[in-house]
Amino acid sequence: MLGRRLATYNWTTTTSPPSFAAFSVAPHHAILCGMRETIIESTQVSLYYHSSEKIVHHQLHSYPGIKLLQELLLRGLEIITEKGATKWLSDDRNGGALPQSHHEWGDNFWAPQAVKAGWKYWGLVLRSDLLHSANMRKLARAYAAKGVTVEVFTDPDEAFHWLRQQGSPVTTSGR
Numbered sequence: 001m002l003g004r005r006l007a008t009y010n011w012t013t014t015t016s017p018p019s020f021a022a023f024s025v026a027p028h029h030a031i032l033c034g035m036r037e038t039i040i041e042s043t044q045v046s047l048y049y050h051s052s053e054k055i056v057h058h059q060l061h062s063y064p065g066i067k068l069l070q071e072l073l074l075r076g077l078e079i080i081t082e083k084g085a086t087k088w089l090s091d092d093r094n095g096g097a098l099p100q101s102h103h104e105w106g107d108n109f110w111a112p113q114a115v116k117a118g119w120k121y122w123g124l125v126l127r128s129d130l131l132h133s134a135n136m137r138k139l140a141r142a143y144a145a146k147g148v149t150v151e152v153f154t155d156p157d158e159a160f161h162w163l164r165q166q167g168s169p170v171t172t173s174g175r
Contacts, residue, residue: 039079045072049079055087055163056080059156060095066102073110081117087163088114091125091156107142115146121166122150123159 036057040047044064048057056076064072079085122143130136140150149166153159 039075040072042068044068047072047075049083049085051083053087053160053164054083054085055089055160056085057089057091057160059091060093062094063096063098066099066105069098069102070105070110073106073114077110077114077117080114080119084118086118086167087121087123088119089123089125089156089159089163091159093125093127093154103139111143111146111148115148119148121163122148123163124150124152125156125159126152126154128154 035052036048036050038046038048042061044060044062045068046059046061048059049055050057056079058072058076076088080088124136124140126136136152140152143150151159151162153162
């Protein structure tokens with residue numbers, strides 16, 4: 001999946017609305033950008049909920065500090081608990097390196113609650129220079145051991161597309 005480019009529509013250079021054909025290759029792009037509920041919006045972080053996909057989605061715009069990071073994660077946990085979300089998209093490309101204390105809080109306090117509430121799939125978006133780091137491999141293994149399927153990406157559209165495909169409900173006949 002990494003390295004594959006999906007077609008997207010360039011909203012900034014076009015004056016007329018796109019046709020449906022513009023989304024035939026990457027319809028997830030429209031959902032990622034437009035059909036979401038904003039939970040938190042600040043200069044440092046954003047938290048969204050994509051209700052039709054059951055995806056919690058955060059974006060770090062800069063280093064958030066422990067207090068704001070905890071607020072973001074706890075609000076996302078509320079969504080998992082209250083709305084039955086099972087998927088989380090973390091766009092951490094601009095967040096910088098987090099101190100070990102932040103990871104410890106997440107690993108020991110937040111993650112067990114999120115897994116217990118039903119979190120199953122994590123699309124983690126990182127800068128390309130962090131993609132294959134030892135710390136990221138360790139993080140992915142740690143969460144896999146908790147029962148979370150983790151995939152790491154450099155493109156948030158690709159992560160969203162992957163998450164959409166995970167855990168799709170099986171349709172059954174009403175016998």
